[in-house]
Amino acid sequence: MHPSQARQFLLDMFNSAVGAVSAEKCLPAFLPQASPEGRTLVIGAGKGAAAMAKVVEDHWQGELSGLVVTRYGHGAGCKRIEVVEAAHPVPDEAGRRAAGRMMEMVHGLTEKDLVLCLISGGGSALLALPAQGITLEQKQAVNKALLKSGATISEINCVRKHFSAIKGGRLALACAPARVVTLLISDVPGDDPGVIASGPTLPDPTTCEEALAILRKYRITIPDTMEQYLASGAGETPKPGDPRFARNEHHVIATAQQALEAAASIARAAGITPYVLSDEIEGEARDVGMVHAALARQVASRNQPFQRPCVLISGGETTVTVRGNGRGGRNAEFLLSLAVSLHGLEGVHAIACDTDGIDGSEDNAGAIYAPDSVERAEKLGVRARAMLDNNDGYGFFSALGDLVVTGPTRTNVNDFRAILIL
The missing domain is CATH 3.40.50.10180 (Glycerate kinase, MOFRL-like N-terminal domain)
Structure with missing residues (x-):
């Protein structure tokens, strides 16, 4: 898969996940x-x-x-x-x-x-x-x-x-x-x-x-x-x-598991091996982001525990202990933490969205990350670490034009995350 196709691939996975759990x-x-x-x-x-x-x-x-x-x-x-x-x-x-x-x-x-x-x-x-x-x-x-x-x-x-x-x-x-x-x-x-x-x-x-x-x-x-x-x-x-x-x-x-399995089917159809990590991940969104980043680095650099190309899929409900005054959302916070931890690692793309279409109390479902996200933000004068410290994942990805906005989906099986490693 060419990197330029990664964004649409991740969006297709998310849309399939949401469709699978519609009323x-x-x-x-x-x-x-x-x-x-x-x-x-x-x-x-x-x-x-x-x-x-x-x-x-x-x-x-x-x-x-x-x-x-x-x-x-x-x-x-x-x-x-x-x-x-x-x-x-x-x-x-x-x-x-x-x-x-x-x-x-x-x-x-x-x-x-x-x-x-x-x-x-x-x-x-x-x-x-x-x-x-x-x-x-x-x-x-x-x-x-x-x-x-x-x-x-x-x-x-x-x-x-x-x-x-x-x-x-x-x-x-x-x-x-x-x-x-x-x-x-x-x-x-x-x-x-x-x-x-x-x-x-x-x-x-x-x-x-x-x-x-x-x-x-x-x-x-x-x-x-x-x-x-x-x-x-x-x-x-x-x-x-x-x-x-x-x-x-x-x-x-x-359930979240049904949504994750639907997304996995999209990946298989594209020739990308999916790995469902868990449908019930909890914890601080920024900590979960760091752990997912470490796993992605291991796959990208050593083909362990999975061989690339692959996509790591997970669900559950993370939390955010609010310390700053930014516009957050737990999925945007997860993704910004992932971005800070990956340091622009080539070949890694990701999406994190809430299946109800509302990330926390904002107007977006979540956001998309690409290997050049932090670099593009720097050119705009937006510092990823400072934005994370201020719980402003929304502001970071909004500046890049990388928010995912779906409007209300009228279903809800919580968070959807997919990390594509090419």
Whole structure:
């Protein structure tokens, strides 16, 4: 492959990865085969919730109604299911109102009714209903602190569950005695359904004590009322084995592994050997970038542990501990760290993007790196190391014209990374 073709090859891999986990492709096979005796109510939350609801409308034969909440700009043309847009990653009043309406909507259902719950990444922030005695402003402040702390998504969602009136299985309890079928697009490493969007319809094994420990680990100060709420056990969630979940079922319909395998197929078709490193890599984005750079150097210089040409593919969800004031995004940060570590090594190209089309809170999905990226930036007066120190991966790749901008993809299986070594 000629280096000039590398950019399009990497974009093709990313586009294939996203297409493989779209609601249109993944959801229909998991719909219940028959309508219930009673009502069918559709509820849900996440960046892919509206697209999922549209697929349900297109394939469901019987009566249908409901409400889903998605991120601003991620709506879809639903006719029978109402779509509400709200803020992500920090919740807002629109999300709180939507969550409240959803809880009212499921009240009074019977055992003859069916609830289809459509969950995808981002649902935790979008479905914001603070527990009694806790304000939305308090939840917003804790959420912002957690997002800046470097905490993993599992840790963040553990805390979110215990300050919520709807997460951690509470939505399913509100639906009882109706049967609840939950369909999930996974955005969490390991694909634990109880972690995706903080598991509003799944029992929760985590505890108030664990939530407190996470806040202390990251030195996040919370109001005394919130600390007492956790310390007293008032925020405890329903646990596995609770009989109220007995009739319910859940299916993870799309995962990062599916996306990575689709990208690997593109590589094979081009005669490039793909190696899927992992679908659940976590850690600081800049540290993950350094490790990937070291592996790429070993392949490029010694043909170990893989022979080139090859492409190294990985997924998961990295984190960024914010120290600077630049426009970041964890994928841009990963890629900038990779660039700094590679020192312009010939023959190495890379892409890092979020499969939802939004890298953190910016307007890009991610970015593309080439062997001459740092050199081109230097000519523009842009210093890679300084930009990394300021958490400004967005600014670095924007200056080069190397941001990847897709707009909302309406699905989300988290990070996608591919390093091509020619």
